[in-house]
Amino acid sequence: MATSAPAGLAPEAGPPPSRLARFLDSDLLASFRRSRLAMAAFAATVLFFALALLAPWISPQNPYDPAQLELMNANLPPIWAGDGQAPFWIGTDDQGRDVLSAVFYGMRLSLIVGVLGVAVSGLIGIGLGLVAGYAGGWVDTAIMRVADVQLTFPAILIALIVDGVAKAALGGHMDANAQIALIVLAIGLSFWVQYARTVRGSVMVEKNKDYVQAGRLIGLSAPVILTRHILPNVTGPVFVIATINLALAIITEATLSFLGTGLPETMPSLGTLIRTGNRFLFSGEWWIVAFPGLALAGLVLAINLLGDWLRDALNPKLQ
Amino acid sequence: MTRTQTGDAPMTEPVLSVRDLRVEFATRRGVLTAIDGVSFAIGRGEVLGVVGESGAGKSVTGSAVIGLIDPPGRIAGGEIRLGGERIDDLPPEAMRRVRGRRIGMIFQDPLTSLNPLYRVGRQIEETIRTHTDLSARAARQRAVDLLAEVGIPAPERRIDGFPHEFSGGMRQRVVIALALAAEPELIIADEPTTALDVSVQAQIITLLKRLGRDHGTAVMLITHDMGVIAEAADRVAVMYAGRVAEIGPVAAVVGDPLHPYAQGLMGAIPTLAHDADRLAQIPGAMPRLSAIPPGCAFNPRCPRAFARCTVDRPEPLAVGSHRVACHLYDEPGKAAA
Amino acid sequence: MLAFILRRVLQSVGVLLAVGLIAFAMFRFAGDPVNQLVAPDTPYAERLQIRQSLGLDDPVLVQFARYAGNALRGRFGNSYQFRQPVSTLLAERMPATLELALCATVFALVVGILMGVYSALHRDGALAKLLQAVSLVGVSLPTFLIGILLIFLFSVTLGWLPSYGRGDTVRLGWWTTGFLTASGLRALVLPSITLGLFQMTLIMRLVRAEMLEVLRTDYIRFARARGLTTRSIHFGHALKNTLVPVITVAGLQLGSIIAFSIITETVFQWPGMGLLFVQAVQNVDVPIMAAYLLLVALIFVSINLVVDLLYTVVDPRLRLSVRRAA
Numbered sequence: 001m002a003t004s005a006p007a008g009l010a011p012e013a014g015p016p017p018s019r020l021a022r023f024l025d026s027d028l029l030a031s032f033r034r035s036r037l038a039m040a041a042f043a044a045t046v047l048f049f050a051l052a053l054l055a056p057w058i059s060p061q062n063p064y065d066p067a068q069l070e071l072m073n074a075n076l077p078p079i080w081a082g083d084g085q086a087p088f089w090i091g092t093d094d095q096g097r098d099v100l101s102a103v104f105y106g107m108r109l110s111l112i113v114g115v116l117g118v119a120v121s122g123l124i125g126i127g128l129g130l131v132a133g134y135a136g137g138w139v140d141t142a143i144m145r146v147a148d149v150q151l152t153f154p155a156i157l158i159a160l161i162v163d164g165v166a167k168a169a170l171g172g173h174m175d176a177n178a179q180i181a182l183i184v185l186a187i188g189l190s191f192w193v194q195y196a197r198t199v200r201g202s203v204m205v206e207k208n209k210d211y212v213q214a215g216r217l218i219g220l221s222a223p224v225i226l227t228r229h230i231l232p233n234v235t236g237p238v239f240v241i242a243t244i245n246l247a248l249a250i251i252t253e254a255t256l257s258f259l260g261t262g263l264p265e266t267m268p269s270l271g272t273l274i275r276t277g278n279r280f281l282f283s284g285e286w287w288i289v290a291f292p293g294l295a296l297a298g299l300v301l302a303i304n305l306l307g308d309w310l311r312d313a314l315n316p317k318l319q
Numbered sequence: 320m321t322r323t324q325t326g327d328a329p330m331t332e333p334v335l336s337v338r339d340l341r342v343e344f345a346t347r348r349g350v351l352t353a354i355d356g357v358s359f360a361i362g363r364g365e366v367l368g369v370v371g372e373s374g375a376g377k378s379v380t381g382s383a384v385i386g387l388i389d390p391p392g393r394i395a396g397g398e399i400r401l402g403g404e405r406i407d408d409l410p411p412e413a414m415r416r417v418r419g420r421r422i423g424m425i426f427q428d429p430l431t432s433l434n435p436l437y438r439v440g441r442q443i444e445e446t447i448r449t450h451t452d453l454s455a456r457a458a459r460q461r462a463v464d465l466l467a468e469v470g471i472p473a474p475e476r477r478i479d480g481f482p483h484e485f486s487g488g489m490r491q492r493v494v495i496a497l498a499l500a501a502e503p504e505l506i507i508a509d510e511p512t513t514a515l516d517v518s519v520q521a522q523i524i525t526l527l528k529r530l531g532r533d534h535g536t537a538v539m540l541i542t543h544d545m546g547v548i549a550e551a552a553d554r555v556a557v558m559y560a561g562r563v564a565e566i567g568p569v570a571a572v573v574g575d576p577l578h579p580y581a582q583g584l585m586g587a588i589p590t591l592a593h594d595a596d597r598l599a600q601i602p603g604a605m606p607r608l609s610a611i612p613p614g615c616a617f618n619p620r621c622p623r624a625f626a627r628c629t630v631d632r633p634e635p636l637a638v639g640s641h642r643v644a645c646h647l648y649d650e651p652g653k654a655a656a
Numbered sequence: 657m658l659a660f661i662l663r664r665v666l667q668s669v670g671v672l673l674a675v676g677l678i679a680f681a682m683f684r685f686a687g688d689p690v691n692q693l694v695a696p697d698t699p700y701a702e703r704l705q706i707r708q709s710l711g712l713d714d715p716v717l718v719q720f721a722r723y724a725g726n727a728l729r730g731r732f733g734n735s736y737q738f739r740q741p742v743s744t745l746l747a748e749r750m751p752a753t754l755e756l757a758l759c760a761t762v763f764a765l766v767v768g769i770l771m772g773v774y775s776a777l778h779r780d781g782a783l784a785k786l787l788q789a790v791s792l793v794g795v796s797l798p799t800f801l802i803g804i805l806l807i808f809l810f811s812v813t814l815g816w817l818p819s820y821g822r823g824d825t826v827r828l829g830w831w832t833t834g835f836l837t838a839s840g841l842r843a844l845v846l847p848s849i850t851l852g853l854f855q856m857t858l859i860m861r862l863v864r865a866e867m868l869e870v871l872r873t874d875y876i877r878f879a880r881a882r883g884l885t886t887r888s889i890h891f892g893h894a895l896k897n898t899l900v901p902v903i904t905v906a907g908l909q910l911g912s913i914i915a916f917s918i919i920t921e922t923v924f925q926w927p928g929m930g931l932l933f934v935q936a937v938q939n940v941d942v943p944i945m946a947a948y949l950l951l952v953a954l955i956f957v958s959i960n961l962v963v964d965l966l967y968t969v970v971d972p973r974l975r976l977s978v979r980r981a982a
């Protein structure tokens with residue numbers, strides 16, 4: 001029996017090809033080529049990322065450097081509105097800050113916070129999901145109970161509370177980098193549940209399959225089995241969740257900043273720019289709020305469309 | 320043997336007559352022909368069994384008769400007459416009034432045929448009131464009578480039950496009551512017993528047969544179960560790849576099938592007389608709609624195919640009491656061989 | 657049935673206890689409460705005395721029990737910013753939030769269901785496709801951006817509707833309502849649309865998807881085979897079956913609407929609980945934060961409970977399985 005078991009398992013001994021590998025095969029690409037909307041969304045997303053990455057080199061001005069701001073140039077309208085002047089193509093704010101530069105830098109910050117937030121929530125969620133699914137028993141119950149409770153509350157509320165609690169604990173005095181870290185943490189703690197549930201479900205399915213049992217038989221440790229053999233199977237769904245959550249994370253950061261509990265005005269993200277620009281809506285300087293708003297809307301919409309398409313293409317049943 | 324005993328329409332005006340029916344589905348890969356040149360007729364109080372493998376076009380034929388072919392499908396040719404009147408070209412609203420009123424339909428799965436959120440009585444009453452001028456009170460009384468007629472015990476009480484409170488067999492009885500609600504001339508029963516327990520199947524078939532006889536209703540009984548056909552049908556049509564291979568009185572077709580496909584199908588019924596080991600199987604599978612071979616659709620699987628079968632499409636021929644679409648009977652020498 | 661209700665109520669109490677623990681931890685451990693109460697130059701001995709009088713030296717469990725007991729009686733302490741009891745502050749602002757949430761919900765439900773049904777029945781129509789596209793944009797855009805856009809259009813550019821506040825309100829006992837004055841009603845329009853838009857698109861997409869699903873079911877086919885009128889099939893059979901899951905989602909969304917009112921209230925400077933909470937977070941006003949958290953948890957849990965019970969009333973199949981389980 002002992003000798004025949006490995007032979008019997010041989011065809012299934014290795015994990016099935018990972019989702020990521022299947023991802024890149026022709027079906028997905030073909031579906032991508034068929035969907036003009038997906039291609040447009042992808043192009044827009046790439047453009048936004050490029051602008052954000054290159055912000056320090058393509059912006060006419062460093063909006064974080066007070067020395068570069070001239071009050072003389074304050075409240076200039078966009079270039080096509082008569083009083084506008086180069087190089088302030090889409091106008092300046094009340095500090096004389098170039099709106100275009102501010103938008104590029106703001107987008108950079110929004111994307112940094114969004115990506116980091118998604119990474120943190122993914123790490124927390126995947127980790128807890130793996131543990132819950134593999135360990136089972138009371139560990140599983142405890143983790144999933146917390147997930148259930150958290151899921152009854154909207155993420156923005158959780159993020160606000162994490163933010164508020166941290167500020168209360170730290171006394172409310174933080175520099176900009178600490179603020180960024182705090183927002184990333186708040187987003188991470190708000191969005192982990194979906195990863196945990198998905199990963200846990202896959203683990204529960206996979207762990208009883210022959211190849212995992214075979215791995216156990218030959219003495220692989222739990223962490224090795226989890227990361228090498230089970231994790232590759234959940235790459236696809238996790239990637240979809242991450243894409244959709246990137247849009248949500250960006251919205252959450254923007255909302256926190258808009259509410260005044262996010263990034264400070266000295267280091268404005270798109271949300272902060274909209275918050276400050278909103279004040280000028282009634283005095284006619286619409287461009288201070290409109291362009292950051294458009295940038296945020298375009299960014300979120302592009303990523304959302306991409307995520308929607310990815311979800312449908314990969315797995316129509318995935319929620 | 321007189322002409323009335325053949326596969327042709329009975330002498331009196333048939334309740335349903337279908338001639339050269341053709342149903343097409345427009346798909347991305349071109350137009351598929353699901354039903355191609357199907358003709359048959361059903362008389363008053365007669366049960367026509369329609370058999371064939373899944374995908375042979377039995378259900379599509381039923382849907383075409385009751386006017387429920389949804390886009391991208393459409394009736395592309397032929398004609399359907401109900402009581403002599405053409406119904407395949409009726410405008411939607413007129414066809415709606417035919418459905419339920421003059422043609423009743425019974426679906427395969429009684430579990431999913433009834434709206435789970437409506438009481439059984441309400442579903443029967445709304446059908447009655449849609450098609451008749453009965454008052455609410457009279458409609459309810461008729462619903463109770465119908466439930467009693469299909470054999471539901473304590474109908475006055477059960478009429479206020481929800482579908483999930485009925486067993487599978489009882490639910491199929493409710494579905495039959497619904498199909499009968501407006502005293503239709505024709506009932507199309509699409510696999511009415513497939514989803515039921517074996518013990519219940521016979522009861523439902525007996526009920527259908529009795530109701531058809533009592534009300535003089537024509538019944539089109541679609542099934543893949545030869546046992547059901549042998550039990551309930553007066554005549555039987557064997558369908559293959561959207562065409563009628565053979566049609567005739569049930570005793571003749573079951574006892575002495577002529578078409579090689581029908582012969583294979585009958586050979587596949589286990590009977591007590593035969594040894595179970597000798598259960599015959601037809602090699603191969605029915606072609607997909609997109610790949611129906613030229614000539615006779617059955618030719619790739621036919622043990623007796625010859626050159627002409629791959630070229631000419633066989634037309635139905637009267638042979639004894641049967642009508643069979645097979646070249647073997649066009650050349651008597653071959654048939655005997 | 658009774659056992660089912662009892663079990664659900666127990667679960668709800670469990671959730672509330674968990675949230676209460678978080679609120680308590682926030683209250684107790686996030687910063688020293690004594691610092692918030694006394695002047696910075698208060699001597700150490702006096703601080704110790706205050707600590708003792710506040711019971712901050714008691715075992716944690718005793719403190720939690722005391723906190724929970726106080727919370728049950730609506731005592732959440734005094735706000736650091738306003739130096740007033742938190743319960744008074746919340747009670748003052750609750751009508752504003754609830755009226756806004758009610759209008760937003762009605763808007764989301766009515767418009768969402770109408771649009772969903774329309775786009776399911778005319779799946780390939782131009783208007784249905786447009787609605788789908790608009791709904792995608794609606795789901796994607798952050799709430800505050802929509803609010804700002806509406807203000808820009810209807811307040812700044814057209815000048816039709818007010819951009820902030822509740823307008824004139826009428827006092828009915830302890831409740832203040834904006835429903836009884838023209839300016840109060842006008843003030844409700846933009847915030848309600850802003851708050852309800854996300855839920856509306858959600859409901860529309862859900863109704864459309866469910867309706868398409870239901871239209872494919874056997875019982876709808878059977879209803880058609882019985883010759884029922886299109887109207888009675890679509891708006892009787894199909895819609896009723898569609899609404900079962902919609903009720904659940906819409907009910908659960910009511911909680912989200914109250915939570916999301918934080919954002920809408922900030923955009924429109926709407927004097928409700930959400931605005932109070934945002935100000936509390938900005939100013940690290942822990943008693944208000946803790947109380948708001950508990951209140952929102954209570955609202956969420958109650959809504960979940962009611963939705964669950966309502967669901968069993970609407971769907972007879974569930975009623976039966978519940979009866980059997982009980």
